Amino acid sequence: MDNKKHYLVCKTLREYQELLENHNFVRTHQSHLINFPKISAYVKTVDTLPWTMVVRFQYQD
Numbered sequence: 001m002d003n004k005k006h007y008l009v010c011k012t013l014r015e016y017q018e019l020l021e022n023h024n025f026v027r028t029h030q031s032h033l034i035n036f037p038k039i040s041a042y043v044k045t046v047d048t049l050p051w052t053m054v055v056r057f058q059y060q061d
Contacts, residue, residue, distance in 0.1 A: 017027050024036045 013027075013031065013033060017025070017033055020033065025033050026036045027033050
């Protein structure tokens with residue numbers, strides 16, 4: 001969604017996970033689905049407890 005609009009949806013994240021599993025989306029947390037090929041780097045830090053993962057995405061304009 002490059003148009004930066006917001007959409008209200010009525011499906012669970014699990015349903016979206018099942019729909020998108022063949023399209024390179026990965027469930028990284030119980031509340032996050034990400035498009036794996038769009039990740040350019042990640043950094044796992046221990047500065048905060050329990051831990052934090054910083055993910056950098058590649059954006060196309």
